[in-house]
Amino acid sequence: MGPAGVGLGMSGGTSSVRAMVIVPDIVREKALVAGADDWLRELPATVASLEREWGIVVGGVYEGATEALVAEAVTAGGELVVLKLCVPRDGDAARREIVALDAAGGRSAVRLRRHDIARGVLLMERLGPSMNVVGLPLSERQQILCDLAAAFWRPAYGLDLPNGQQKAEWLEDHILRSWEELDRPCGERAVEHAVSCARSRASAYDVARAVLVHGDVHEWNALRRGDGWALVDPDGLLAEPEYDLGIIMREDPEELLHGDPRDRSRRLAAATGLDETAIWEWGVVERVSTGLLLARIGLQPVGGQMLRAADVIAESVTGSA
Numbered sequence: 001m002g003p004a005g006v007g008l009g010m011s012g013g014t015s016s017v018r019a020m021v022i023v024p025d026i027v028r029e030k031a032l033v034a035g036a037d038d039w040l041r042e043l044p045a046t047v048a049s050l051e052r053e054w055g056i057v058v059g060g061v062y063e064g065a066t067e068a069l070v071a072e073a074v075t076a077g078g079e080l081v082v083l084k085l086c087v088p089r090d091g092d093a094a095r096r097e098i099v100a101l102d103a104a105g106g107r108s109a110v111r112l113r114r115h116d117i118a119r120g121v122l123l124m125e126r127l128g129p130s131m132n133v134v135g136l137p138l139s140e141r142q143q144i145l146c147d148l149a150a151a152f153w154r155p156a157y158g159l160d161l162p163n164g165q166q167k168a169e170w171l172e173d174h175i176l177r178s179w180e181e182l183d184r185p186c187g188e189r190a191v192e193h194a195v196s197c198a199r200s201r202a203s204a205y206d207v208a209r210a211v212l213v214h215g216d217v218h219e220w221n222a223l224r225r226g227d228g229w230a231l232v233d234p235d236g237l238l239a240e241p242e243y244d245l246g247i248i249m250r251e252d253p254e255e256l257l258h259g260d261p262r263d264r265s266r267r268l269a270a271a272t273g274l275d276e277t278a279i280w281e282w283g284v285v286e287r288v289s290t291g292l293l294l295a296r297i298g299l300q301p302v303g304g305q306m307l308r309a310a311d312v313i314a315e316s317v318t319g320s321a
Contacts, residue, residue, distance in 0.1 A: 021047060026066045027087065029297045034089040043069060046119065054114055054123060058083055064130070064220070066299065067093070067233075072126070081113055082127075086120035094120030096161055097237030103159060103212055108151035109231045110223070127232070128224025138255060141219055142248055142264075146271050148231050149217045149244040156212035156238055164239030165205035171289045172198040178292040185307060186288065186297050186307040193314040194288035197281035201240075204278065210238045217244045218251045242274050246282020250290055253302070253309035261313055284313070 021043040023031075031040050047058055059072035062082075073083045086094035094117065101112045101122070114123040131141060150174050162170075179191050214221075215235025222229045237243065245268045249256075256264060262280060269276035288310045295301025 011096060015106035021069070022061050024061065024063050024065060026297060027069060030067055030089075031087045033276060033297060034087055036088045039088050043085065046121075047071075047083075050083065050116075050121060051230040056081070056083065058125070064298070070233055073123070075113075079113075082121045082124050084124065086122075088120060093124075093235070098235055099159055099161060100121060100212060100214070100234040100236035103154070103156055104152055104234070106230075108148045108229075109214070109234065124232075127230055127291075130224075131219040131222040131229065134224075138252060142268070143271065145217050145219070145222060145248055146245065146268065148222060149214055149227055149241070149248075150272060152214045152217075152231060152234075152244075153211040153241050155250045159212065159236075159238065161212070161236050161238050163205060163207070163210060164237065164243060165202045166236055167239060167243070168198045168205070170203075171285050175285075175289050175292060175313070178289075178296065183238055184296055185304075186291065187314065189318050190288055190307070190310040190314040193318060194285050194310065197284040200281050201243075201278065201285065204240070205242070209240050211241055213237050213239050213241060213244045215243065215247070217247045240275075240278060241272075242278035243282050245269075245272065245274060245279040246286050249279060249283025250287040250306065253287065253291075253305040256309055257312055261309075261316075284310070289314075 004207055023040065023043065024139070028040065047254050048058065051058055055076040056073045059074070062070040062072075065084075067085075067087050068088075069085045071083050073081050075081055086097070087307045098112070098115045098117055101109055101124075102115075106112070106125075110127060111125040112122060115121065131144070136144070175191060175194050175198070179186070207286075212280065214231055216233055217231065221231055221233045223232055224230075245265075248268060263277050265280040265283060268274075268279050291303050291306030291310060294300070295307065
């Protein structure tokens with residue numbers, strides 16, 4: 001989605017702090033859930049400070065962001081860029097994103113121009129529209145995402161990032177806590193299925209196979225770059241590459257239920273030469289985890305669609321047990 005008409009830039013070239021910053025509702029809700037009230041309150045001053053320090057003029061806000069304030073900007077040299085101010089939250093997400101983009105080097109991901117880890121701020125090249133507005137067929141979209149993920153993967157032993165075992169354990173805890181806190185918005189079998197798969201992936205973690213993965217490869221995070229595509233918003237994780245394909249498994253939940261849902265993991269495995277069981281299990285975990293998160297922040301209908309798919313799949317897998 002494009003930027004909102006009301007901008008953040010300093011009017012008349014002055015350095016006075018704008019009285020109000022227009023924050024998309026989903027970003028505001030995410031900040032409140034994360035306890036980042038101070039971050040919201042200080043956004044106008046933070047934006048004004050970055051304009052002075054980095055020599056940029058900040059413009060319209062992108063309404064489609066969910067975990068950061070994202071806005072158009074222009075450098076003193078006239079380059080069109082994007083400013084991203086990440087919502088502070090558990091897990092040091094902004095630092096992980098910066099580390100991952102720096103290591104990726106812009107080959108299949110957005111190019112990082114400047115950053116400030118302490119404030120969770122990134123200045124990046126400006127890309128085109130996201131894949132979700134282009135309307136590509138599902139099979140073509142998934143193949144592009146597989147190719148982008150594979151180009152992102154690289155050995156990254158020295159990076160200070162969470163590993164696949166830690167991620168699986170975190171997801172298990174997140175699922176169990178969120179399910180209870182949200183008054184059980186999906187069935188118990190779906191949760192049990194996801195927890196079982198998370199434990200399987202945690203025990204399967206092998207440092208020898210771990211690579212830098214993007215961690216959130218989906219059509220909203222793939223943007224046009226020239227006649228190709230580039231990924232944005234990496235989570236920053238050292239894990240088996242099947243993790244990224246598990247993200248593709250969780251997306252398009254309604255289409256997943258037209259036929260055998262496991263056909264998708266088989267296709268993804270065939271396209272990449274990776275392990276089908278690992279792809280399937282990460283997809284099960286991510287579907288429930290993300291569905292619960294989206295339900296919490298009110299991002300519907302997709303949150304409910306993911307949880308419904310999780311219920312149907314869990315019933316088909318465990319119903320005869």
